[in-house]
Amino acid sequence: MIHPHDPAISRRDALILSVLGAAATVGGCVSTGATFASPGLRFRRDLPIPPVLAPSRIDASGAHYEIEQREAKVTILPGLETTAWTYNGIFPGPTIRAKRGIPTIVRCTNKLDTITVVHLHGGRVPSESDGFPTDVILPKNFDGLAASLCGPGTDLSKLQATVGNTRTYIYPNDQRAATLWYHDHCMGGAGRNTYMGLVGFYIIDDDEDGRLPLPRGDHDIPVMIFTRRLSSSGELVYEHDGHMGAGGGMMLVNGAPWPRLAVERRKYRLRFLNADNSEPLELALEGDLPFTQIATDGGLLDAPVTLRTLPLAMAERAEVIVDFAACQEGQSIVLRNLRGNGPLSEVMRFDVFGGPVRDRSEIPRTLSRIERLRQEDAVRTREFVFGAKPYLALRFPPIYWTVNGKRFDAERVDAAPRHGxxxxxxxxxxxxxxxxxxxxPHVHLVNFQVLERDGKPPLPHEGGWKDTAALEFDQSVTVIMRFDGYRGRYLLHCHNLEHEDHDMMARFDVV
Ligand SMILES: [Cu+2]
Incomplete structure (x- = not known):
């Protein structure tokens, strides 16, 4: 369970450690990481790869999966057990690997003591399967407390009668190959539930991607990055920090602290996901080794882009090829986070082994063909301002988060784009x-294209199809999208999960 008062490695500690690290540098120590309280943790564990979930059956309607949301003991720190809220007992959850055109049908049973919602981030799915925050799955023990968590606008008796503690989600997979992810999205508790472990990869494959000579199999690696705060007894410590955003001083990749991955001298496809609640990342490889970006949130770019640094706001994905062919045997290359201080300035390490290998994979100069949406075809322009309002509360800061000056209201429709x-x-x-x-900002249902960032062209890594874009201080981002696929209610929200929970979301209905 959550132990909010345990001694732990927090974000503030990380800051202090970074200050100590700076002092140590003056004193002759070259590594800020060396001051980290548990030096034995870094680059010791092999990068875990979340197992691919096997369907319980496949029939004409699609591939059927069973998922249980349940508490489980997992190993994050050596010799300590951590209580996590998991999908099927695994932290992070199992990867669902889907094929374009074959629907995924997930039957999800909640065995936790709290309400849950599953959202397929980046999924083009019918409204009733999108994981609207009030479309909850009830906990195994439904009581007054659970009811109070659901918030106003929830028809509890109807939920008990129709959903109970099991809900079936249907994902048509009628979309391009892409790296998606699923995570909790319940009203007021998405941050806590996701932090505690309700998060997993969802990868869609298709023929277009499958025909390209890109690295595959063991050379196609999902890399889910998030920070966590852990107590000295190994328990996850969730602190929303006055709704500013939960973080932690420990960098986890696929659930392991600062892991290492042994790599051959060849190309790898890395599917980066920033799954952190609140921290944007900026990734870079030691030794100035470049990333060749091939895909973004919504799948393949039209052509690869070479990058030295890769910014990734929360929920953004980027698929890159890294070629270790020119590295030396025994060389170690740290993946850095240029936005992190102290321990959070490092993510994981690649350890190069073996001699030269025959690498048949290639990065084609043309990856895909992307339909460019044209500004003159847009029928409407809407503006959304992300902000905050003062609020009488016994916490700091005494604010709630707003979109266009309003708190989220599940019953209020803030935009109603017409289908098509x-x-x-x-x-x-x-x-x-x-x-x-x-x-x-993250838009459900549809992918967008970034038209402008601060009146200038989008950044090099945000071409192609996107569903989330960074919005830093003083910035503006203009995007264009077509509202097709399904009608019904969906969400626009900030993907700082604590902002989302309190209450930086807006409902839009495709009509
Ligand atoms: Cu926000």
């Missing part, structure tokens, strides 16, 4: 006293 319409949405920020905070 192309619209331009402009995201900007109210000037608040929190300049370092990133508010990445």
């Amino acid at each position: 319409d192309i619209e331009i949405w402009k995201f900007s920020r109210q000037k608040t006293i929190f300049p370092t905070i990133c508010h990445p």
Whole structure:
């Protein structure tokens, strides 16, 4: 369970450690990481690869999966057990590997003591399977406390009668190959539930991607990055930090602290996901080794992009090829986070082994063909301002988070694009006293293309199809999208999960 008062490695500690690290550098020590309280943790564990979930059956309607949300003891720190809230007892959850055109049908049973919701992030799915925050799955012991968590606008008696503690989600997979992920999205508790472990990869494959000579199999690696705070007894410590965002001083990749991956001298496809609740990342490889980006949130780019640094706001994905062919046997290359201090400035390490290998994989100069949505085809422009309002509360800061000055209301429709319409949405920020905070807007159902960032072209890594974009202090981002696929209610929200929970979300209905 959560132990909010245990001694732990927190974000503030990380900051202090970084200050100590800076002092140590003056004193002759070259590594800020060396001051970390548990030096034995870094680069000791092999990178775990979340297992691919096997379907319980496949029939004409699609591939059927069973998922249980349950508490489980997992190993994050050596010799200690951590209580996590898991999908099927695994932290992070199992990877669902789907094929375009074959629906995924997930029967999800909640055996936790709290309400849950599953959202397939990046999924083009019917409204009733999208994981609207009030479309909850009830806990195994449904009581007054659980009821109070559901929030207003929830028809509890109907939920008990129709859903109970099992809900079936249908994901048509009628979309391009892409690296998606599923995570909790329940009203007011998405941050806590995701932090405690309700998160997993969902990868869609298709023929277009399958025909390309890209690295595959053991050379295609999902890399889910998030920070966590752990107590000295090994338990996860969830602190929303006054709804500013939960973090932690420990960098976990696929659930392991600062892991290492033994790599051959060849190309690898790395599927990066920033699954952190609140921290944007900026990735870079030691030795100036480049990333060749091939895909973004919504799948393949039209052509590869070479990057030395890769910014990734919360929930953003980027698929890159890294070629270790020119590295030396025994060489170690640290994946750095240029936005992190102290221990959070390092993510994981690649350890090169063996001699030269025959690498048949290639990075084609043309990856895909992307339909460019044209501004002149847009029928409407909407503006969304991400901000905050003062609030009488016994916590600091005494604010709640807003979109266009309003708190989320599940019953209020904030935008109603017509099915098939192309619209331009402009995201900007109210000037608040929190300049370092990133508010990445995420649009459910549809993918967008970034038209402009601060009146300039999008950044090199955000071409192609996206569903989430960084929105830093003083920035504005203009995107264009077509509202097709399904009608019904969906969400636009900030992907800082604590902002989302309190209450930086807006409902839109495709009509
Ligand atoms: Cu935010």
